Amino acid sequence: MRIITEIQPVRGGLFKNEPMPNIDSSFVYTNKRGKYRLITGKDYLTRSEMNAERYSMRYTVLEETYSYQYEDESSSKELGRTFKVRIQLKVKVKDPIAIVQNDIKDIRHYLDMKIDFWMRSITEEHSIEEIIQVKNKFRNIKEQTNISYDLKEVGFEIIELHGQVDLSESDEKYVKEKQKIRQQGELDRDRLEAKQKLDSMKNEKENEERDKLIDKILRSDSRTASILVAENKKEILVILEQIRQEELEDKRKKEEHQRNLEEKLASKIFTDDMDARERINVWQTVAGEAPQKELQNEQNVKLENPKTWNDTATRLGDTFDEDKRTKSAEGEQTDEGGKWA
Structure with a gap:
């Protein structure tokens, strides 16, 4: 569908007249200075304007739909x-x-x-x-x-x-399958959330009943408490086992936490690029168990002497390790494990 149907060079003259465009087209004249002149309908470019503006090209533009x-x-x-x-x-x-x-x-x-x-x-x-x-x-x-x-x-x-x-047919099928998978996933998630909610409600109810039973036993006299224990022997054993497991879990977490602290402390103490001041700060803030007596004796150490600080950090490390071994030995002698019967 051509829009510009004709491009013609033009030049002025004393006796030359420019034509009129057809009813369905128009003329666009241009010159070397970049000027444009539109001619439409029954109009035409006069000879005087043509010579004055020195138009050099004429474009025929078809004005259609x-x-x-x-x-x-x-x-x-x-x-x-x-x-x-x-x-x-x-x-x-x-x-x-x-x-x-x-x-x-x-x-x-x-x-x-x-x-x-x-x-x-x-x-x-x-x-x-x-x-x-x-x-x-x-x-x-x-x-x-x-x-x-x-x-x-x-x-x-x-x-x-x-x-x-x-x-396309294949993409439409792909979208339907993907929507089906997503809907199934949402349904599974809703079911899981509902189950978790029911389990939570069940656990809350069981814990509430357990607390009520323990409270009732504790508030009763010895005779009534014995009767309650005898009547709820199975429940009491379950409660005691739960308490034992909770205590064991708490103990395990504390031991793991202590072990992580010691490992972290050891890695910091023996890092070569740490200065002495930072080593002693580690003992005081991270370990929390550095012997207070040793720290007190080192209060007056001159901070400007790196060698003195390094010696202090080393002595504190040795003392801390000795305290830890002593506590471990005492724990082995006094620690007793048992299981609820």
Whole structure:
């Protein structure tokens, strides 16, 4: 669909007149200074103006309405997934000078170059699962893209514009399967949450009943308490076992915490790039068990003497290790384990 149908060099003269354009076209004259002159309808360029402005080229622009259809795939946000796009467009020439300035000789060629860019400005923002949102945008494609503005800039006006978008059969099947998986996942999650809630309520109820029983026994006299224990022997044994397990777990956590502190302390104490001041700070703040007597004896050590500080850190480390071994030996003699009967 050619828009500029003819380009002719022109020159002025004493006896030469310029022709009038046809009813469905217009003339655009240009000179070497970049000036443009539009001639339409029954008008024509006079000989005096022609000689004064020294126009050198005349463009014949066909002023008709042009229809354009586009049907192709447009890429989505997902690699390898596309939308099927159909466009119906009708435009007319609005500004022949702008058409000449932008050298739009063929409207179809121009639209073929631009249409994919306009479509991708919508489709590449969405995955194919968002087909509903994309369809809504294509219903208002004139407002959702730069197509109207871009065409106006090069001399055209949109008369009609309709957009439609769909999925291929394989992509539609893919979307349905993905939605089914997601719905199943949501259902499984809801079931799990419901089960966890029921289990939590059950545990709360059991803990409440346990606390009530213990409280009742503690508040009773010895005879009543013996009766309650005898009547609830099975429950009492379960409670005692639970308490024993909780105590063992607390003990395990404390031992693990202490062990982590000691490992952390050891790694810091024997790090070569630590200065003496930082080593003693480690004993005081991280270990929390550095012998207070040794720390007190070192209060007056001169901070400016790195060797003295290093010696102090070493002595504190040795003392701490000795205290730890003593406590460990005492723990082995006094620690007694048992199980609730």
